[in-house]
Amino acid sequence: MTIPRLMLIAAAALATCSHTCAADDTLTIGFTVSRTGKLNTESTAQMRGFELWRDEVNVRGGIAAGDKRYKVSFVSYDDESAHPRVQQLYTRIINQDKAQFLFSPYSSGLVATAAIVSEQHGRIMLTTGAAEEKTYKLGNKNLFQVYSSADLYLAGAIQVVKELYSKAEPALVYKDDPLSKAVLQSARKQVAEAGLRTALDEAYSPETTDFGPIINKVISAKADVLLGGGHYSDGATLARQLHDHGARLKWVTLLVAPDSPNFATLGDAAVGISVPSQWEPQVSFKPDFGPTAAEFTQRFQAEYAIEPGYHAAAGYAAGLLLQHAIEEAGTLDQIKVADVLNKMDVTTMFGRTKFSTNPREHGLQIGHEMVLAQWQKKDGKLVKEVIWPKAAKTADILY
Amino acid sequence: MIGLIASLIDGVLVGAVYGLAAMGLTLIWGVMNVINLTHGAMIVLGMFALYFSASALGLPPYGAVPVTIVIGFAVGVMVYWIAVHRVIGRPHLMSLLSTFAMNMVLIGLGTAVFSTSPYNVPVALPGIAWRGYTFTGTHVVAAALALLIAGLLYLLLHRTRIGKAIRAVAANREAAELNGIPTTQVLSFAFGLGVALAAVSGALIATLFPFNVLSGGAYELKSFVVTVLGAMGNPAGALMGGVALGLIEGAATPFMPVSWTPVIEFVLFVAVLISFPRGLFAFTRS
Numbered sequence: 227m228t229i230p231r232l233m234l235i236a237a238a239a240l241a242t243c244s245h246t247c248a249a250d251d252t253l254t255i256g257f258t259v260s261r262t263g264k265l266n267t268e269s270t271a272q273m274r275g276f277e278l279w280r281d282e283v284n285v286r287g288g289i290a291a292g293d294k295r296y297k298v299s300f301v302s303y304d305d306e307s308a309h310p311r312v313q314q315l316y317t318r319i320i321n322q323d324k325a326q327f328l329f330s331p332y333s334s335g336l337v338a339t340a341a342i343v344s345e346q347h348g349r350i351m352l353t354t355g356a357a358e359e360k361t362y363k364l365g366n367k368n369l370f371q372v373y374s375s376a377d378l379y380l381a382g383a384i385q386v387v388k389e390l391y392s393k394a395e396p397a398l399v400y401k402d403d404p405l406s407k408a409v410l411q412s413a414r415k416q417v418a419e420a421g422l423r424t425a426l427d428e429a430y431s432p433e434t435t436d437f438g439p440i441i442n443k444v445i446s447a448k449a450d451v452l453l454g455g456g457h458y459s460d461g462a463t464l465a466r467q468l469h470d471h472g473a474r475l476k477w478v479t480l481l482v483a484p485d486s487p488n489f490a491t492l493g494d495a496a497v498g499i500s501v502p503s504q505w506e507p508q509v510s511f512k513p514d515f516g517p518t519a520a521e522f523t524q525r526f527q528a529e530y531a532i533e534p535g536y537h538a539a540a541g542y543a544a545g546l547l548l549q550h551a552i553e554e555a556g557t558l559d560q561i562k563v564a565d566v567l568n569k570m571d572v573t574t575m576f577g578r579t580k581f582s583t584n585p586r587e588h589g590l591q592i593g594h595e596m597v598l599a600q601w602q603k604k605d606g607k608l609v610k611e612v613i614w615p616k617a618a619k620t621a622d623i624l625y
Numbered sequence: 626m627i628g629l630i631a632s633l634i635d636g637v638l639v640g641a642v643y644g645l646a647a648m649g650l651t652l653i654w655g656v657m658n659v660i661n662l663t664h665g666a667m668i669v670l671g672m673f674a675l676y677f678s679a680s681a682l683g684l685p686p687y688g689a690v691p692v693t694i695v696i697g698f699a700v701g702v703m704v705y706w707i708a709v710h711r712v713i714g715r716p717h718l719m720s721l722l723s724t725f726a727m728n729m730v731l732i733g734l735g736t737a738v739f740s741t742s743p744y745n746v747p748v749a750l751p752g753i754a755w756r757g758y759t760f761t762g763t764h765v766v767a768a769a770l771a772l773l774i775a776g777l778l779y780l781l782l783h784r785t786r787i788g789k790a791i792r793a794v795a796a797n798r799e800a801a802e803l804n805g806i807p808t809t810q811v812l813s814f815a816f817g818l819g820v821a822l823a824a825v826s827g828a829l830i831a832t833l834f835p836f837n838v839l840s841g842g843a844y845e846l847k848s849f850v851v852t853v854l855g856a857m858g859n860p861a862g863a864l865m866g867g868v869a870l871g872l873i874e875g876a877a878t879p880f881m882p883v884s885w886t887p888v889i890e891f892v893l894f895v896a897v898l899i900s901f902p903r904g905l906f907a908f909t910r911s
Contacts, residue, residue: 262740306741402884431884433843435834438635438764439878439886445757446628446879459743463835470752472759 256325263307275541334358377412397449401456455480469495543576640871647851649822655858665841671827701820
C-alpha cells in the first residue's frame with residue numbers, strides 16, 4: 227500500500243471520527259500466554275479472544291472512564307506453560323510494566339500461581355481458563371472468575387450417561403493436575419449419586435504420552451464409559467490411542483481437548499467424543515452489551531480463519547466484562563472497579579456472569595452454566611454439536 | 626489373566642525400542658568408557674529428523690528411518706570431535722561434564738528453534754486384536770524394526786572389518802593401535818554409530834507417541850536403567866535389558882497406578898547395581 231493512500235485512509239478515519247473517538251491515554255492490561263509448552267493450544271486461543279476485544283475497543287476510540295477515553299494496550303510474555311515463569315512474569319508485569327489490570331494465564335494451575343502475585347499487589351485479575359475453585363477460597367479480594375467452576379464440568383455428561391446407560395460402569399481416567407483433580411473430585415460424588423459403579427479410578431502423570439497401559443486397564447476393568455482427560459496435549463493423545471487400541475467404549479467425555487477446533491484433525495478418533503464446554507458458537511444468549519455469540523463467531527472467523535472455541539470466547543468475554551466495569555465505575559480506580567464487578571449480574575455473548583461476594587469464595591463464578599458438546603459427522607465433515615442441556619441442544623446425542 | 630498377558634506383550638513391544646535406544650549408549654560406553662549425556666538429545670534429534678523428513682520432504686514415516694540413521698551418524702561424528710575426542714582417557718568427570726555441556730547446548734538450541742510445544746507424526750496402521758485387547762500396528766512395526774536394526778548392528782560388529790576394529794579397540798586400544806588400526810577414526814565411527822542408534826530409536830518412538838524438545842530426558846533415564854540391567858558395554862545385553870524393562874512395566878501396571886512405574890524402575894536400577902554390578906545379562910558379553 228502506498229504512503230499517499232495510507233494517508234488518505236487515516237485522514238478519512240479522522241474525519242469520520244468525532245472528537246471523543248481519539249483516546250486520551252493508555253490503559254495497560256498485563257497477562258502471560260503459553261506460547262510454548264503443553265498449554266500452547268488453549269492459551270493461544272484465549273489470547274486471540276483478548277486481542278480481538280482489544281482491537282475492536284481501540285477502533286471505537288478506547289474505553290470511556292469518566293471524561294477520558296483510554297486506548298487498551300497489552301503487555302504479555304511467554305510463560306512457557308511453567309509456574310516459575312508465571313510468578314516471575316506477573317511480578318514484572320505489575321512492578322516494571324505498571325499494568326493497571328490483569329488477565330490470567332491459561333489453566334487452573336498457572337492461575338493459582340498468578341493469583342498469589344496479583345493479590346499481593348492488590349491488582350484486579352479477571353481469570354479465564356481457571357475452573358478450579360480452590361484458588362478463590364483462599365481469601366482473595368480482587369480475583370474474578372469468568373469460567374464456571376470445576377464441580378460443574380462433568381455433571382452434564384454423567385446425567386447423559388445415566389439416561390442412556392443406567393447400568394454403565396465408568397472409568398475415571400484423568401490428568402494429575404489441579405483442574406482435572408478438582409473436576410474428578412466432584413465427578414466421583416456425582417457418579418455415586420447417579421447410582422453408577424466406578425470401574426476404574428486412576429490419575430496419570432502430566433508427562434504421559436503412552437496411554438497403552440491405562441487403556442489396557444480400562445479394558446480389563448470392563449469399563450464401558452470413560453470420563454476424564456486433562457488438557458489438549460494429553461487429551462488428544464488419549465483420544466487417538468483409545469481409537470487405535472479399539473477400546474470399544476460406549477461413551478467418552480474428555481475435558482478441554484475436544485473443544486479445540488484442532489481436535490477435528492484426529493479424524494475418526496474424534497467421532498462421538500464429548501466435552502463439557504463453557505461456550506459454543508451456537509448458543510443464543512441475548513447480551514446486555516457487546517456482540518451476540520453469532521456476531522463474535524463471525525468476527526473471530528474473519529480475523530483468524532478458524533471457528534472460536536470456548537477458550538477464545540472466554541478471553542473476549544473477560545475484556546468485555548472489564549470494559550463494562552471500568553465504564554460503569556467511570557474511573558480506573560481498583561476499588562471502584564472491583565465494586566462494580568462485585569455487583570455485576572449481566573449477560574454477554576458468553577452467558578450470564580455473576581461473581582460471588584462471599585469472602586470465603588470471593589470471585590467464584592456463580593451465574594454461568596456449561597453445555598455438553600459432541601463431535602459428530604455431518605455430510606462427511608466433523609462438526610461439534612451441543613447435545614445437552616436439552617434446552618440448548620443443536621443436535622441429538624450420538625451414541 | 627488375559628489382561629496381564631496383553632500388558633506383558635505391550636511391554637515387550639515397547640521394551641524392544643527401549644533396548645535399541647540403550648544399545649547406542651552402551652556401545653559408546655563399551656568402546657570408549659564415555660557415558661554419553663547427549664543421549665537424550667540424540668533421541669530427540671531422531672524424533673525431529675523423522676518429523677521433518679515426513680512433513681517437509683514428504684517421505685513416508687518408515688521410509689524416513691534410514692534418513693534418520695544417516696543424520697544421527699553425521700551428528701554423532703561431529704559431537705565426537707567437538708566434545709569427546711579430547712576427554713577420552715581422562716577422568717570420567719571430564720567426559721561427563723563435556724557431554725553434559727553439549728547436551729545443554731543442543732537442548733537450548735532445540736528449544737529456541739522448535740519451542741517446547743508438542744509435535745506428532747500421525748501413522749495409521751491396523752492393529753492386531755486379541756481377546757478384546759489390541760496391539761497397535763505402530764508398536765508391532767517399531768518392535769520389528771528395532772529387532773532388525775539390532776540384528777544389523779550384530780552383523781556389523783561381527784561380520785565386517787570395521788566391526789572387528791571396533792571390538793578390538795574396545796578390548797584394548799593400545800594393542801589395536803599397535804596392530805595398525807586407526808583407533809581415533811574407529812572411536813569417531815563408533816560414537817557416530819551409537820548416536821545413530823539413539824536417533825533411530827527416537828524416530829521409532831516418534832511413530833508411537835507425541836514428543837517435544839524435552840522428551841529425550843525420560844528415555845535417557847530408561848536407557849540408563851536398561852544399560853545397567855543388560856550389562857554395561859554389551860549391546861546384546863542392552864536389547865535384552867530393554868525387553869526385560871518392558872516386561873517389568875507390563876507386569877507392574879495392571880496391579881498398581883501407572884504413575885508408580887518409574888518408582889519400580891528405579892528401585893530395580895539400584896537393586897541391580899548393588900546385586901549384579903556387571904548387569905543381569907553380563908554372561909552374554911562377547
